[in-house]
Amino acid sequence: MATDTTPASPAPAPAFDEARLTELGALFRGALVAPGDPGYDDLRRLENAAIDRHPALIVRCTGTADVMDGVRLARDEGAPLAVRAGGHHVGGHGSVDDGIVLDLRDMNAVRVDPTTSMVHVQGGATWGQVDREAQAFGLAVPGGIVSTTGVGGLTLGGGVGWLVRRWGLSCDSLVSARVVLASGELVTASEDENPDLFWAIRGGGGNFGVAVDLTFEAQRLGPEIAMAFSFHPLEAAADVLPRWRDLARDADDEVTSRAMLWSMADREDVPPPVRGRDVLIIGALYAGDPATGRPVVDAYRGLGETLLDMSDLLTDYRFAQSAFDGDDTPVHSYWKSLYLDDLTDEALAFIIDRAMDRPDPGVLVHVPAMGGACARVQADATAFGDRSAPFMLSFDGMTEDPAKLDEVRDWVRASAEAARLLEGAGGTYLNFVGDDAADRRVVDQQFGGNLARLREVKKAYDPGNLFRVNNNIPPA
Ligand SMILES: Cc1cc2nc3c(=O)[nH]c(=O)nc-3n(C[C@H](O)[C@H](O)[C@H](O)COP(=O)(O)OP(=O)(O)OC[C@H]3O[C@@H](n4cnc5c(N)ncnc54)[C@H](O)[C@@H]3O)c2cc1C
Incomplete structure (x- = not known):
């Protein structure tokens, strides 16, 4: 259901x-x-x-x-x-x-100004479309890790991807946006024009209007990159995860890594060593000179028994950016996430226990490393709120079988609730929330000290709450 x-x-x-x-x-x-x-x-x-x-x-x-x-x-x-x-x-x-x-999907033009490194993106574009244009000039805008995700929703809600430790959230690279307000009027939001609106759209989602275009400051990266990407048997997680955690804890900002506890589909297009298997994927991308980065990310390879190592294939930024793209099979989803101040041994044991007990092979336990440049932005500098946590833990409930969704949803809820008892468990990444009615408290908690200001900005720009199909912020 x-x-x-x-x-x-x-x-x-x-x-x-x-x-x-x-x-x-x-x-x-x-x-x-x-x-x-x-x-x-x-x-x-x-x-x-x-x-x-x-x-x-x-x-x-x-x-x-x-x-x-x-x-x-x-x-x-x-x-x-x-x-x-x-x-x-x-x-x-x-x-x-x-x-x-x-x-907005037909509004997907992307224009790159190579002299200023500014990338102008229409509000309905996807990250794959941005990467296509920006990479032609050796530029990258911090986005998500799936090429079909929209720039609009991801950026306005924050944006966590492979470049988050080097250059922060996607919204941190936003320089300005043109926004259609509830009045139907078009305004610019930037540090100089309507700065309160500019503050609010960097994390406050679609609450304030429709961003018809967004301008980002891009960074020099690619097409060639250094990346580690290894598949381990899930049973090896007790060996591999602590080693990854120790590397991730001490990593330089250039390296963003993640652990994914998952099952690979039993399909012909999946490489035989991992086809139909429960796996632990360790990925690490170096956001800088690939020659310098290669030995750095090599440390993330071979952390234990390895089924498949694709690191030598993932040398192109756009390829890395679409490594997790799905096919057209309909997937029924329910997700929940939280931040963790550390990955203690207790947290790792919990993560492995949850991964071993997933109700469906499509369910992903995802542990992205954050921190770095992302964490150095103060909680009140943008609407996003506290981003000091070095790790996120996300239970991405996904199943191809609609009859299993109830079970998957119950499992995600129970897992997220149990995770909240872990030492250092914090707020929620609102882009990874699948149930707003139940999560009203979670929305308020994530905005924390920013909530009152957000409600004032909402009152100024959308007093009638026309834009309410989102992680809604009621007007003051
Ligand atoms: C397969 C998958 C992979 C993902 N990977 C990542 C990831 O790597 N990193 C990450 O941070 N998140 C990721 N997400 C979560 C993603 O950030 C959110 O789902 C986000 O809301 C998606 O934006 P969208 O534009 O695709 O969605 P939509 O469903 O189209 O929109 C989401 C919300 O944003 C609003 N919105 C969208 N565009 C605009 C606009 N131009 N102006 C005003 N409001 C707008 C909508 O009104 C809606 O409230 C992923 C989600 C999925 C399903």
Whole structure:
């Protein structure tokens, strides 16, 4: 059974009959797609197959004007409004029942200025599209680790990837954004213009408006990189994990690493040594000169019994950025995460115990290292909140079998609850949250001392809470 966690809306469902759609069709440049139209079911589909929403209207926005009119339409109709970029939010924030979805996917242009290293990205682009353009100039913007994830949702909610220890969260590289507010007006958010809005969108999610484009400062990296990427049998985790932890604890900022306790699919495209096997993956990327980095990441290889070592293949940044991309098989998901101040022996034993007891091979226990440049940004410098923890622990419940989702969800909830008892357990990464109704307290806790200011900014820019299909921050 799917868990649908869209915040309840008092607004009645708008009716878009044919006459109204014809009238609106003359206004918008992008296509308007309503229930029954060809393509409606494809367009409303989200990354999480467990979420099955039926919007009253999908606006395939082609530019800022469509977004401005889409926002005004939702406001005037009193319709629930969702904004969709990559559609990856595990709680399904990219869509809404009986409301209007502003689908930004056709707004995916990326423009790189190689002289200033600035990368201009439209609000519906994915990280794969950014990497494609930026890498042509040997530039990289800190993004996520899957190429199909949206830049919009990931950045506004923080953004943790392979470059997080070297250059911080994705939102830390944001220089400005142009945002369509609830009034339908377009404003710029930067250190110089509307700085309160700029502060709020770096971690506060889509609460304040629609980012129609985002400008990032990119860094010199790639195409060639140094990376370690080894698969160990899951049974070797008790040997391998402490060795990885010791390396990760003392790593220089250039190295971002992670441990993934998972099962590889039993499919022909999976290399035979790991096909259908329970594994522990250790990955480490060096964000700097590959010649300098190679001996550094070599330390992350061969930490114990090894089934497969792909390090010598993962030498291209874009390849590394898509190493975890899935195929088209629908996956039903429910995730929860928390930060850890340390990976004590007790925490490692707990992680291994949970990994051995996963209810479905698709369930991933993910331990990304954080810290470095990310942790040096003060909690109140951006809306994101406290980012001092050196590690995250995420229970990414995923199954291809919808009948197993209840069991997976219960397991994720129980595991996350038990993890909260570990020494040094802290807040939650809100981009890895799959159940907002239950997590209201978690949302407030993560913003911590920033919550009051966020609520004031929300009141200034969206007093009617039009943008509420997100990790919602109610106006003050
Ligand atoms: C397979 C997978 C891999 C992931 N990997 C990573 C990772 O490596 N690192 C990481 O940090 N996170 C990762 N995530 C989590 C990801 O950051 C969140 O799911 C994020 O919300 C996805 O953004 P999106 O644009 O794809 O999603 P959507 O569902 O389209 O949007 C999510 C939220 O952001 C809002 N939003 C999106 N675009 C805009 C915009 N332009 N303006 C205003 N609001 C907007 C939406 O309204 C919605 O509330 C991953 C998720 C999945 C499913």
